[in-house]
Amino acid sequence: MGGNASAADSFGREGSGWRPDHRRQIGIWLLVICAAVFGITVLGGVTRLTGSGLSMVDWQPLLGVVPPLSEAQWLRLFEMYRQSPEYIHINTGMSLGDFKTIFWFEYGHRMVGRMIGLLFLLPFLYFLIRRRIPLQLIPKLLAMFVLGGLQGVMGWYMVMSGLAEDPFVSPYRLTAHFSLAMVIYVFVLWVALDLLSPRAQEVSPALTRYWWLTFGAIVLVVATMVSGAFVAGLKAGYAYNTFPTMAGHWIPDGYWYLDPAWRNLFENLASVQFNHRVLALLTTAAVIALWIAGALRHTERFNNVTRTTLHLAPLAILLQATLGVATLLLFVPTPLAAAHQGGAVVVLTVLVVVLHQMRLPARGPAAAPLSAKELAARLAS
Numbered sequence: 001m002g003g004n005a006s007a008a009d010s011f012g013r014e015g016s017g018w019r020p021d022h023r024r025q026i027g028i029w030l031l032v033i034c035a036a037v038f039g040i041t042v043l044g045g046v047t048r049l050t051g052s053g054l055s056m057v058d059w060q061p062l063l064g065v066v067p068p069l070s071e072a073q074w075l076r077l078f079e080m081y082r083q084s085p086e087y088i089h090i091n092t093g094m095s096l097g098d099f100k101t102i103f104w105f106e107y108g109h110r111m112v113g114r115m116i117g118l119l120f121l122l123p124f125l126y127f128l129i130r131r132r133i134p135l136q137l138i139p140k141l142l143a144m145f146v147l148g149g150l151q152g153v154m155g156w157y158m159v160m161s162g163l164a165e166d167p168f169v170s171p172y173r174l175t176a177h178f179s180l181a182m183v184i185y186v187f188v189l190w191v192a193l194d195l196l197s198p199r200a201q202e203v204s205p206a207l208t209r210y211w212w213l214t215f216g217a218i219v220l221v222v223a224t225m226v227s228g229a230f231v232a233g234l235k236a237g238y239a240y241n242t243f244p245t246m247a248g249h250w251i252p253d254g255y256w257y258l259d260p261a262w263r264n265l266f267e268n269l270a271s272v273q274f275n276h277r278v279l280a281l282l283t284t285a286a287v288i289a290l291w292i293a294g295a296l297r298h299t300e301r302f303n304n305v306t307r308t309t310l311h312l313a314p315l316a317i318l319l320q321a322t323l324g325v326a327t328l329l330l331f332v333p334t335p336l337a338a339a340h341q342g343g344a345v346v347v348l349t350v351l352v353v354v355l356h357q358m359r360l361p362a363r364g365p366a367a368a369p370l371s372a373k374e375l376a377a378r379l380a381s
Helices: 004-013 020-049 071-082 085-089 096-129 135-160 171-196 205-234 261-267 269-301 304-329 334-357 372-380
Strands: none
Touching: 020 096, 020 171, 020 334, 071 085, 071 096, 096 135, 135 171, 171 205, 171 261, 171 334, 205 269, 205 334, 261 269, 269 304, 304 334
């Protein structure tokens, strides 16, 4: 993670058509991809919360782009859905009008996924043909594209689990789908920040421990997000709608109900929700402690970007915690629950930016810090 000055030099030397402003163009393009991934993450949450995820019972990556255009096509799709376990066991008697509502949510989710693929592929080919991508960046961009394709496959693999006899999506597959989305998001964000902020400050020995504390806070955020995905997959938010206790107990009855014991961590509704609560509280405390430590002991060592972003961390985590409690107490209303899912990505983003701005000591000389003014000038140039 160190050695940005030499990396910047190698970017400048790669390719006869490479210019410094190409770095900014590619970086902004990747940030747009991040915004799109954030959007589809929230839309995926809305699709799940509205019970729309199993409305399309087949997967046609190419032909599926065209929606039903006639009443006959709608009736054919509705008849396919009526053969599904979800209709038989949950939505028996659903009208065609209601089916159209849930269909459009799932169709929109899939179409946004396809559009993100095009939003990545077409600019990538343009930059590649114009020789604006340095050689060492090409493998990273190809990896992003492959991961995006795998995410589409993972999405269908997840849906398939709810088209069997049990009309519920596997929480394991749902968590894998969400987790892969976050891997893609952080990967793209990190590369974009590398391009837009190549002179991120080097960490002094006094800040090395703080770098690792920030990394530890990110690990807690990720663990909480993964546990939240299991809460969503089990629909655990619809139970124990009290806080801070769970049905009057600090530790819910039946925490170790399932056998073998490890299953309780992933399949026991009470245990999964309890674990998510504990992780959320630990994460909130860790992020606030990180902010206090940075503000009191290290603020003079930070560049402006690090300082400004760090001050956003407690605001983001407190808002996220508030959204989580409100979602639980109000019995998981869709707007609040979707905002809670998006809020987790915001918290992750803030901490990743802070981490990116602090690099472990490089072997070469430290680069000058990039101030907020310099970063703004780079984006505007």
